[in-house]
């Protein structure tokens with residue numbers, strides 16, 4: 265986070281906690297490509313347990329975690345069935361296509377991040393028609409980033425999983441913010457991930473670790489993802505320096521996400537009262553506030569510049585849609601100051 269600003273661009277700007285820096289300094293290390301880094305091994309076991317899967321593998325980033333997962337699930341010429349608003353499709357450089365020879369089959373995403381299950385069923389249906397590329401994997405995202413941090417209901421996930429299983433296709437969850445979803449629902453993460461086959465989760469977002477994501481699932485899948493990680497250049501050596509912070513992230517930082525959610529709620533309610541801004545409060549469920557700049561006299565770039573001049577940074581989602589994210593290091597006072605800045609910048 266840029267200390268001179270109230271930086272609401274993303275929860276990726278979080279800096280490691282003092283406990284993380286200490287854990288990094290003390291971490292027991294080895295060569296993880298040989299499987300000999302005890303700290304990485306501890307983190308992978310911990311993550312697998314938290315999401316209720318057989319195994320997990322540490323990767324460099326969420327992008328690498330999703331790509332390694334897609335490479336482990338699918339073959340060249342197969343379809344990645346996913347939402348048209350998902351991170352995998354929008355923000356991951358087309359990796360499954362560029363490096364895996366797969367094609368993205370996007371389905372319409374509802375306001376809360378769900379894909380209509382009748383369309384999912386149709387997209388996953390087996391076909392003898394040689395014209396059709398077979399489905400390789402189904403992807404969902406929870407919480408949903410571009411929809412504003414919305415949480416998928418457990419009943420929806422269960423139904424989606426049943427749909428995928430009936431078609432013989434694996435369901436992969438982009439769970440970059442799975443712990444935000446769990447905290448919002450008041451459940452353990454594994455209550456969510458029991459409804460998916462595999463999951464990618466990020467340590468470097470609201471959990472405030474400097475680097476890293478984990479991919480978890482059945483052991484055979486994780487071994488394929490581990491091979492894909494090596495192929496992608498993600499085999500790291502004394503990666504315990506990363507994993508040490510990750511262990512702190514998973515053991516000490518999950519509980520405090522509720523504070524980020526409360527701050528996001530404050531922010532959403534504050535912004536909703538400002539003429540020229542429109543906030544769908546129903547979507548302010550976790551730590552992301554998605555809102556529209558409807559004041560016609562004001563271009564989004566000018567509004568963002570006005571905020572920046574007042575010491576507040578936020579980001580755009582394209583067009584007149586903007587995004588502010590609360591996180592470790594942002595207080596309720598910062599939120600109050602950001603609302604004042606937004607009122608002035610929108611005037």
Ligand SMILES: *Cc1c(COP(=O)(O)O)cnc(C)c1O
Pocket residue numbers: 324325326327328330351352405407408409438440441466468477
């Ligand atoms: C941030 C994010 C990712 C990718 O993580 P990186 O570590 O930035 O590569 C994947 N999915 C979602 C939903 C995200 O928000």
